[in-house]
Structure formats: structure tokens, C-alpha cells
Amino acid sequence: MKKRWPGFLLIVVLLLAWEFASANRMIDPITFPRVSVIFAAWMKAVAGTGELTRQLMPSMGRIFAGFSLAALVAVPLGLLMGTIPMVYRLLEPITEFIRPIPSSAYIPVAILFLGIGNEMKIFVIFLACMFPILLNTYGGVRGVDPVLIDTGRTFGLSRVKSLWRIILPAALPNILTGMRISLGIALIVAVVAEMITGNSGIGYFILDMQRIFRVPEMFAGIFTLGLLGFLINFAFLRVEGHFLRWRGASVET
Amino acid sequence: MTITQEVQTDAPRPAPIIEVRNAAKRFSVNGQSLTVFDGVSCAIPQGAFLSIVGPSGCGKSTLLKLISGLEAPSGGEILFNGAKVTGPAQGMIYVFQQYTKSIFPWRTVIQNIEFGLNSHKKKLSRSARADLCRHYVKLVGLEGYENYFPYQLSGGMQQRVVIARALICEPAVLLMDEPFSAVDALTRAILQELLLKIWQTIPVTILFVTHDVEEAVFLSSRIISLSKSPAKIHEDVAIDLPYPRDQIATRADERFHELRQQLFASIFLQEKGGAPGASPSVKA
Secondary structure, eight states, X not given: OGGGHHHHHHHHHHHHHHHHHHHTTSSOTTTSOOHHHHHHHHHIIIIISOHHHHHHHHHHHHHXXXXXXXXXHHHHHHHHHHHOHHHHHHHHHHHHHHTTSOGGGGHHHHHHHHTTSHHHHHHHHHHHHHHHXXXXXXXXXXXXXXXXXXHHHHTTOOHHHHIIIIIHHHHHHHHHHHHHHHHHHHHHHHHHHHHXXXXXXXXXXXXXXXXXXXXXXXXXXXXXXXXXXXXXXXHHHHHHHHHTGGGGGGOOO | OOOOOOOOOSSOOOOEEEEEEEEEEEEEXXXXXXXXXXXXXXXXXXXXXXXXXXXXXXXXXXXXXXXXXXXXXXXXXXXXXXXXXXXXXXXXXXXXXXHHHHSOTTSOXXXXXXXXXXXXXXXXXXXXXXXXXXXXXXXXXXTTOTTOOGGGSOHHHHHHHHHHHHHTTOOSEXXXXXXXXXXXXXXXXXXXHHHHHHHHHTTOEEEEEESOXXXXXXXXXXXXXXXXXXXXXXXXXXXXXXXXXXXXXXXXXXXHHXXXXXXXXXHHHHHHHSOTTSSXXXXX
């Protein structure tokens, strides 16, 4: 933490510059309200009226649901793809075809199938989270050293046990990396989905505030997203650090 | 093709625990069939400390892999306690040359050692498992390091973990592939003595692959030397140095030098005699 203060200092300096520029009309104070005004609006929306806090929960719920579903499907699937060549050959082409499609492009299709409610948003987040986890899982599995697998064999481990006790822990660093990438994407996709359809969530809140011209609240929403992303990543790095403590100093938080 | 010189001993020979019968191994490299060896036969008596020496790439590791059942022979068969080996057999543990790749980095020292109990003959209670683990930690001299992760250990200590993990399941045969080639000379000397001490304490047959003739003479009761690929058994020598052996005293023994010199000369001349590069060799 000690070495990070210059980075935080830069943020403070930029915010102060923004405050100063807006107060002195060097930038349009209507499009870019003073930071102090945004902060006041943020405090009010969070602690006062609670309108922002209320929108935070649906977004987090969707992100958590979509991400968890994706992890539950992608990790076992990735393990199978990494260990059974037939499964790999079967699923690799379709993965490579669906993967490059930006996940926001599924939204119109998902609306047709699932409507504009929660299910659609969770589905789109799920789909977006799937591929980074899947790719990293089977990449990790294929990268497991054959000596490690042979070690299991010489100790009489069955293939299923080997999957559980050797391949999974050996591929865990890659799997967790995939999950961390997914969480970042989940936030993006959730906001996009909420902006396109719906009446709740932080994405909806930001767009709504822009439409009724409450610009400070709009910025408050955007800053909240930044903070949320930072906190999710920070929390996940802690989780990663715990599970990968056996790697020693190579895990940086 | 096969030259098998039987060991000349007066003592009644125990039944072989491992028999290699006409074993062959061929690889396909760039569409070309490559014979590592063909028609290798030998019998390994119970309780032996047998080293397999030979130039690198001669197929000694491959032979060990075939015996372990990790790889299948292209021809011939391996018998373990009279039964044909068709896969990794219980009672035989292979100790890999690359111990850094064979140790489980996510397990602590004690957890790594406990992993060996997977292959134990008996179902053990929780406390019996813990007792055994402690015993083997002590045996290889790792007390105080039980909860360390491998990245916190030196190479020699990691190798001790790997040895303890192999021993804890009380294998009848330990197959060791150049286990000490990657540690420094002093650690190697200490580990060699440790291995001998263990071999003399518990009833285990050790097959030890090395390219170091001196190491083989110091450790073994018998040495088989393989010729260059396609390999065949070139020499089969009983080492009549008395046990227990000692790094200082044994190495000062005249007989030790004699045996080492004799074996080295034989391997060296055989190597030199073969036209260099005439037969392709493969790193197995």
C-alpha cells in the first residue's frame, strides 16, 4: 500500500483541477459540474434519499448471479475440454465462433427470448463471463505439466481423482485469472443491458439522470461504477491471494 | 542381441521381484521409427540396490518408465512379482528426475508427504496417517518444515519431500530417475547417505538410474550399464563393497576406485568404439 500513494495523489490533483476549472468556467459547469457539487449529490443519493443505493443492489445481484452461473458451467466444461480430446474437438470451433461476438450484441436476441427483465440481463452477463473462464480453464488444464499427472499415476490415482486433486489445483491460477477478467466484463455488460432496457440498476440510473438533466447525479453514478469496479477487483485479488498463497510473493495485490 | 551376464554370487539367489523380458521401445519421430532399445532382458532380485548407468539418451529413463508401467513397451513384457505390468502398479513408485515439477506446489511439506498414502496398501485411520506422516518427516530430516510450501524450500529439501512421499506408502520397489542430478554436490552426498540408510532400514528394492558412475558404485549392490541407443545391456556388475557405506571411508576404499575405474573404462571404451553420431539417440 505504501508505494501506491502517488497514484492516489494524482487522482486528488485531477479532481482538484476539475473543481477549479469548473468553478472558473474554463470547462462548461453544466456539462461538468464542480466535483464538490457532484460529491454533494453523491452523498445525498447514497445516504440521503438512497436513490443510488437502491439501484446498486439490483446491478450487483445480476452481476453476482450471471458470474456465478458462468463459473459453475465454464469451470467443469473447461476441465473436460482440457482433459478429453474428443470434448475439445467438439466444442472448440463453436467456442471460437461465439467468443469474438461482443456480448452486448446478444442483448437484442436475449430480449426476444427472455423479455426485458432480470432473466435477460443475467443471461447476457452469464454469456459474457463464460468465455474468459472457459478459455483460461482449458488453457490452464492443457498447461499442467505431464510430470505432475504422471506423479499422480504412479501413486495410483484414478483419472477422476487426478482431475480433482491434481489438474484442478494446478490450473487454479489460470481459472482465477479468467474469473477476474470475467468480473470486469460483467460490470460492463450489466450497465449496457440496464441502459438498453429496464427500470432498475446503476446503468439505468446513469441514463435516467442524464435524460432528466441531473448531471451531478449522473456523474455520481459513473463514479460509483468506478468505485464498484475497484472494490470488486480488490476483493477478488484478496480471494486469489488466499487460494494461491502457495505461490508466494508472485501474487501482487 | 541380448547380453545378460548373471551376477556371480555364492548366496542363494532370492526370486526376482522384477523381470524384464525382451523389452523393446520404439518411438515415432518425424514419421521415422526410432528404436531406443530392443530385446533387453534382466532380472532384479528382491532387496537389491540396482543402478542403471549409461550415456545420456541411451534409454535408461525409458527402461525405468516401462518397468514402472507409466509407459507401455513396444515389445516384450515386464513382470512385477510374477504378474505382467500393464499400468502403474501398486507397490512401485517412480521418483521423477524433475522433482520441482513432481512436487505439488499447492501442498505443504506434510500434505505432499501425506499424498503418498493414496497408494498405501491399508486403509488407515486419521491418527495413524498423521503418525506416519510425522515419522517420514523425521526420517528425511524435515522436522520444523511441515507447514512450509515448496517454494519456500531449497532444492535438496524438495527432493527430501519427494522421497518421503514415495516411501510413506511402503513401496516394494522404488524407481528413481537421476534423483540427485539437479542438486549441489554436498546435498547430493547427504541425500545419497540418507537413501542408503533408508534402504538398509526398510525392505525396499531400489532401481536407480544415473549417468554418474561414481554415484552408482557408491550406492549400488549391482550395476547394469547400457550401451548407446539402440541400447542393450553392456555390463552387469556386482558391487562387493560392504554396507553400511560411508561417504568418506567408502570413497577412500581401494576397491571403490578399482570398481569405478573398471566400470568407467568399460563404458568409455564402448562409447568411443561406437562410431560417434552413427546411431541417432533420443532423450527419453
